[in-house]
Amino acid sequence: MKKGxxxxxxxxxxxxxxxxxxxxxxxxxFTKTCYYNQKTNIDFCLTxxxxxxxxxxxxxxxxxxxxxxxxxxxxxxxxxxxxxxxxICNDPSKIEENLCSGYVLLTIETEEKNYGLIAAKKEIVxxxxxxxxxxxxxxxxxxxxxxxxxxxxxxxxKLPVKExxxxxxxxxxxxxxxxxxxxxxxxxxxxxxxxxxxxxxxIEFDDISDSSYIVQIISDNSNSPFPxxxxxxxxxxxxxxxxxxxxxxxxxxxxQVLITPTTLVNFFSSFEDYYLNWIIASFFRLLRMxxxxxxxxxxxxxxxxxxxxxxxxxxxxxxxxxxxxxxxPFPPILEAITLELTIELLREAGARLPTKVGQTIGIVGxxxxxxxxxxxxxxxxxxxxLVALAALASFTTPxxxxxxxxxxxxxxxxxxxxxxxxxxIVFCVCIVxxxxxxxxSLGRPFLxxxxxxxxxDLKDSLLMLPFKERSMRPQFLRTENPYRFSKKKASVxxxxxx
Amino acid sequence: MKxxxxxxxILCLLSGCVETNTIDDINIxxxxxxxxxxxxxxxxxxxxxxxxxxxxxxxxxxTSKAPLRRDLLIKANHQAAQPLVxxxxxxxxxxxxxxxxxxxxxxxxxxxxxTIGARNFFAISExxxxxxLQGQYGPEGNGTYLYNLLDSKIKSKELPETNLHFLxxxxxxxxxxxxxPRLKQISTNQIEISGVSLFKKDKEVDVIPSGKLFYFRxxxxxxxxxxxxxxxxxxxxxxxxxxxSKHEFILSKKKPSEVTVQITIKGAIQEYxxxxxxxxxxxxxxxxxxxxxEKECLQLVKxxxxxxxxxxxxxxxxxxxxxxxxxEKWAENYKNLNxxxxxxxxxEEPLII
Numbered sequence: 117m118k119k120g121x122x123x124x125x126x127x128x129x130x131x132x133x134x135x136x137x138x139x140x141x142x143x144x145x146f147t148k149t150c151y152y153n154q155k156t157n158i159d160f161c162l163t164x165x166x167x168x169x170x171x172x173x174x175x176x177x178x179x180x181x182x183x184x185x186x187x188x189x190x191x192x193x194x195x196x197x198x199x200x201x202x203x204i205c206n207d208p209s210k211i212e213e214n215l216c217s218g219y220v221l222l223t224i225e226t227e228e229k230n231y232g233l234i235a236a237k238k239e240i241v242x243x244x245x246x247x248x249x250x251x252x253x254x255x256x257x258x259x260x261x262x263x264x265x266x267x268x269x270x271x272x273x274k275l276p277v278k279e280x281x282x283x284x285x286x287x288x289x290x291x292x293x294x295x296x297x298x299x300x301x302x303x304x305x306x307x308x309x310x311x312x313x314x315x316x317x318x319i320e321f322d323d324i325s326d327s328s329y330i331v332q333i334i335s336d337n338s339n340s341p342f343p344x345x346x347x348x349x350x351x352x353x354x355x356x357x358x359x360x361x362x363x364x365x366x367x368x369x370x371x372q373v374l375i376t377p378t379t380l381v382n383f384f385s386s387f388e389d390y391y392l393n394w395i396i397a398s399f400f401r402l403l404r405m406x407x408x409x410x411x412x413x414x415x416x417x418x419x420x421x422x423x424x425x426x427x428x429x430x431x432x433x434x435x436x437x438x439x440x441x442x443x444x445p446f447p448p449i450l451e452a453i454t455l456e457l458t459i460e461l462l463r464e465a466g467a468r469l470p471t472k473v474g475q476t477i478g479i480v481g482x483x484x485x486x487x488x489x490x491x492x493x494x495x496x497x498x499x500x501x502l503v504a505l506a507a508l509a510s511f512t513t514p515x516x517x518x519x520x521x522x523x524x525x526x527x528x529x530x531x532x533x534x535x536x537x538x539x540x541i542v543f544c545v546c547i548v549x550x551x552x553x554x555x556x557s558l559g560r561p562f563l564x565x566x567x568x569x570x571x572x573d574l575k576d577s578l579l580m581l582p583f584k585e586r587s588m589r590p591q592f593l594r595t596e597n598p599y600r601f602s603k604k605k606a607s608v609x610x611x612x613x614x
Numbered sequence: 615m616k617x618x619x620x621x622x623x624i625l626c627l628l629s630g631c632v633e634t635n636t637i638d639d640i641n642i643x644x645x646x647x648x649x650x651x652x653x654x655x656x657x658x659x660x661x662x663x664x665x666x667x668x669x670x671x672x673x674x675x676x677t678s679k680a681p682l683r684r685d686l687l688i689k690a691n692h693q694a695a696q697p698l699v700x701x702x703x704x705x706x707x708x709x710x711x712x713x714x715x716x717x718x719x720x721x722x723x724x725x726x727x728x729t730i731g732a733r734n735f736f737a738i739s740e741x742x743x744x745x746x747l748q749g750q751y752g753p754e755g756n757g758t759y760l761y762n763l764l765d766s767k768i769k770s771k772e773l774p775e776t777n778l779h780f781l782x783x784x785x786x787x788x789x790x791x792x793x794x795p796r797l798k799q800i801s802t803n804q805i806e807i808s809g810v811s812l813f814k815k816d817k818e819v820d821v822i823p824s825g826k827l828f829y830f831r832x833x834x835x836x837x838x839x840x841x842x843x844x845x846x847x848x849x850x851x852x853x854x855x856x857x858x859s860k861h862e863f864i865l866s867k868k869k870p871s872e873v874t875v876q877i878t879i880k881g882a883i884q885e886y887x888x889x890x891x892x893x894x895x896x897x898x899x900x901x902x903x904x905x906x907x908e909k910e911c912l913q914l915v916k917x918x919x920x921x922x923x924x925x926x927x928x929x930x931x932x933x934x935x936x937x938x939x940x941x942e943k944w945a946e947n948y949k950n951l952n953x954x955x956x957x958x959x960x961x962e963e964p965l966i967i
Contacts, residue, residue, distance in 0.1 A: 422636060423634050426637045427731065431758050435665050438638055442665065535632070
């Protein structure tokens, strides 16, 4: 190589640039091969990273056209190359970036300023699969994959309108992760989009591997145990919330798309609700809210009542409770914490172990440990039932991150139940409530529609009213067009002969 | 952050002073019996349940004697392995002797103890209260048995509504006297409700036997249910199920010393031994019943007046209708008050089962 590894005299003064290129040349997969076109008498070289490019494209499309084609200068390649992404460049600073993302660099001995960049990316894409976390019986069975192009395609197909705007940029100093912000022009509040854009652009982090990184970085309050951005793997959910006026963030390499701004009730509504009759969906939602409250409060209540407030136990229950605790040598709090920790251990072990072993762990843990500890007199069987029910109830939350929060919340409640009894529980509820009231998602109230009270938003929160009642978009989003459809027209049901 | 940590430390370290009452480390008193043992001393019987590992329940009573009511519990505590606590008390039985001497002091301690709920039932015993609590009534334990006995009778409207809440309300209301159900031990494992004790202020003055309870309830309770038997003539008789009833006091405007108790009963004929049950017969039964109720109730009212007790709350009613009402004058005149009882019976469809 007499003129450096590529013909670039402009870059001579830029030592850093040179060092970088030398670093690239150190890699094993860095390849530079020179060829000769006999027809036009031209020497040319191809430079690429073998790990990133698809050799078939190089062989079949690039080389065949370059060796046999009518090829005199760089400018000719657009004519002869049967590929869609062919660029002609004269800016050397772009070279490494493009090489690292799977381009092939074409240089000609005679031409020093210009060079060609030809895309020959090796695309390794997982096929679409049914959702694994947000499973639904009814409704579409496709879930997002790791490729952002596929994900955007899935969303675009659901919203084939010109108003759907996709903004894309790259973040992460090392990972160069592609991020796309999606919104619908004319519906989504411009202020929200600006905030999201600003926050994403301000991210200073080297390696963004997944959308969950972004959740943690751009949340309004990163010290909150509550997730403030909803992540979903369902394209139908993303399309639906975009239509409501929310914003979606796609991250390359992540099968989860983020939705923002959100409210607490979003985390308790499964998207399957919308595919069911409103009466049934409302019932499920109420059931879920009950399950969550039950899951957080039941063991603390047990501890508080058994330690401090024996007065409120009904007479008929008294004998059951006392007999079950008769041979237990520990105070209720130790009993409760031990059992809760056991359940947490089971869950954690089940999650870390390979699937097949994990299932056995659940059975072993649930049956063997539970029964054995009751028989050994270490725990009372009533508490065992309560803890198991609480664990079961916490699984009803449709969003995984929220169910983690609920797992965690129980422990401070337990502690305060032991310290002050029911007063302690009330104290804890107050703290959590205050925190939730203060919490915002993208500056919008997180506890909407309860605080601030918004009647309109209540129609799709704890209960889900029928479609014709939901003619307005959520108020807390402050959408540019608050009406989804005209309620008057929708309520008219015309027969075919009218 | 520093101050937050400090507050957390204070919270955790200084809050150990709250007294815990873990349910398996206490003896929960379910029923209390109070008796007069001799002139100065009282005898307290505290009933707790022992929950056996095989889920059966055995009764255990602690008895102590002391001149003050508070001391009873403290002395009984000396006998118990685990502290006796009052938060579970649901039945209080007062001995006959003590009832006649006055229960004012007892009500006072019940008012002062916050752990005792307002749904605590009070009863007077025939004989000593200790004997009643020491029986063996059912597998659920004596405390629960007595509670269920009183609770079910009140819910089925066979007893007038009484509990600590109503008792205190009536006791402190001027112009109304209290009444309590009576418990009678038939044998060591049988107990029954034998009637209602009437009080003048805090002393027992009269007893209404269980046979007349229905008429008593018509006078004091707002809603009533129950069966009553109406003989028509020698051969025919009818059983009537009271569906609902209410009473009203009507004050005569011209004569202030005259008051009418108007009782309205709605009932249904459940059983009839005669041949025909037509409109005529129904009317006859209706009239017979009216007469019977009027007669029985008037008798009761007369006995109230004789004993100078006012369980119907006529004094309170008079007070609500008269400006410048004078209780002392009222108490003097109560015996001479002209009280009339008028009953009106409506029989809904006959023979509905």
